[in-house]
Amino acid sequence: GAVVSQHPSWVICKSGTSVKIECRSLDFQATTMFWYRQFPKQSLMLMATSNEGSKATYEQGVEKDKFLINHASLTLSTLTVTSAHPEDSSFYICSAPPARDSLRAKNIQYFGAGTRLSVL
Amino acid sequence: LAKITQPISMDSYEGQEVNITCSHNNIATNDYITWYQQFPSQGPRFIIQGYKTKVTNEVASLFIPADRKSSTLSLPRVSLSDTAVYYCLVGEGNAGNMLTFGGGTRLMVKP
Numbered sequence: 001g002a003v004v005s006q007h008p009s010w011v012i013c014k015s016g017t018s019v020k021i022e023c024r025s026l027d028f029q030a031t032t033m034f035w036y037r038q039f040p041k042q043s044l045m046l047m048a049t050s051n052e053g054s055k056a057t058y059e060q061g062v063e064k065d066k067f068l069i070n071h072a073s074l075t076l077s078t079l080t081v082t083s084a085h086p087e088d089s090s091f092y093i094c095s096a097p098p099a100r101d102s103l104r105a106k107n108i109q110y111f112g113a114g115t116r117l118s119v120l
Numbered sequence: 121l122a123k124i125t126q127p128i129s130m131d132s133y134e135g136q137e138v139n140i141t142c143s144h145n146n147i148a149t150n151d152y153i154t155w156y157q158q159f160p161s162q163g164p165r166f167i168i169q170g171y172k173t174k175v176t177n178e179v180a181s182l183f184i185p186a187d188r189k190s191s192t193l194s195l196p197r198v199s200l201s202d203t204a205v206y207y208c209l210v211g212e213g214n215a216g217n218m219l220t221f222g223g224g225t226r227l228m229v230k231p
Contacts, residue, residue, distance in 0.1 A: 006163070034218055043207070044164070044221040093163045095219065107211060108154065109219060111163030 003027055004096050005111025013084055014120055016093045021115045023050075023094030029074035030096035033108070035067075038091040050077040050094075084119045091116050126208050129226040138195040140225050142208030145189050153184060153191045156207045158224070164207060168193070195227075203229045 003026040013019050023033055031052045036044040048069055049057040056069035066088075068080040077096075081088055093114040095105060125143040132138045144153070152171055156164035168175055170182040170191070181194040195202055206225040 004163075043223050044217050048222070049218060083194075090160065095163070107152070108166050108169060111165065114161065114163045116143070116161060 001105045004094065004110045004112045006021075006115055008115060009113060010116045010118075012118045013120065015085050016083055018080055019084055019093075019117060021081070021117075023077045023079070023112050025075045025095070025096050025098075028098050029045055030077075030098075031074060033071060033094055033096045034076040035069065035077075035079050036093045036095070038093060038114075040091075044093060046047055047079075047092075049080075064096075081117065082119075084117070086119045089117055089119045122149045124210055124222045126206075126222065126225045128223060129228065129231060130229045133199055134199055135197050135198045135231050138198050138202070138227060138229075138230055140193045140195075140206055140208075140227070141190055142193070142210075144208070149186050151188075153182065153188075153211050154178070154209045154211070155182065155193050156209065156221075158205045158207065160204075164221075166214055167206075198229045200226075200229050200231060203227060 003008045005024045005026050007022045011019055011068050017053040033050040035037040035047045037047050038044045050069045052071045052074055058064045066082055091114050093111055095109045095111045097109045123146060152169055154169040155167045157167050158164040168177055168180050168182045170184050172184050173184045185190045205226050207221050207224040209219055
């Protein structure tokens with residue numbers, strides 16, 4: 001089945017540094033990927049839609065200069081948390097709709113395993 | 121977007137059948153009902169999707185009444201490993217649309 005790989009799974013960084021998170025679709029192409037953030041015991045909140053070859057679309061309240069998204073190829077989207085601060089500590093998850101028509105048509109999506117970011 | 125209501129939490133015991141009901145009173149004609157499962161510190165995983173009546177796969181069953189204003193995810197004979205958060209999503213089956221997650225139902229399976 002379709003697999004979405006997310007790396008790293010866990011990162012600890014000092015306040016003020018930047019962290020890059022990668023999301024790869026391993027066996028299918030994804031022109032669109034989605035980035036979510038999840039705080040403990042809460043639901044997933046959509047941050048932005050990553051579009052291959054064009055600018056990402058950010059949800060209201062999400063700073064595009066702080067959360068840089070690059071979708072440089074059909075299999076890779078990256079989220080860079082710039083100048084991270086403790087309040088950015090969270091669980092970041094990406095998803096992608098698969099290319100297989102039967103699944104894509106019903107908007108069934110595959111998720112990465114998530115990246116836990118801890119900013120000290 | 122359809123307004124979704126599902127219980128915040130449920131407890132069950134190993135071997136029991138668990139039914140989680142989701143209300144979506146203003147579901148649109150083109151909307152599908154999809155359930156995802158999320159274990160702690162992992163991304164959500166697709167469980168099952170349906171449009172009407174009953175759908176069954178190797179993991180669960182999904183019951184959708186004729187008016188489609190609610191749906192019930194049924195997990196047969198749960199085990200401890202089924203402890204997770206279960207999300208009910210309702211949305212149009214257009215390729216590549218974003219998914220909107222509600223609060224989910226936190227299922228705790230006890231021995």
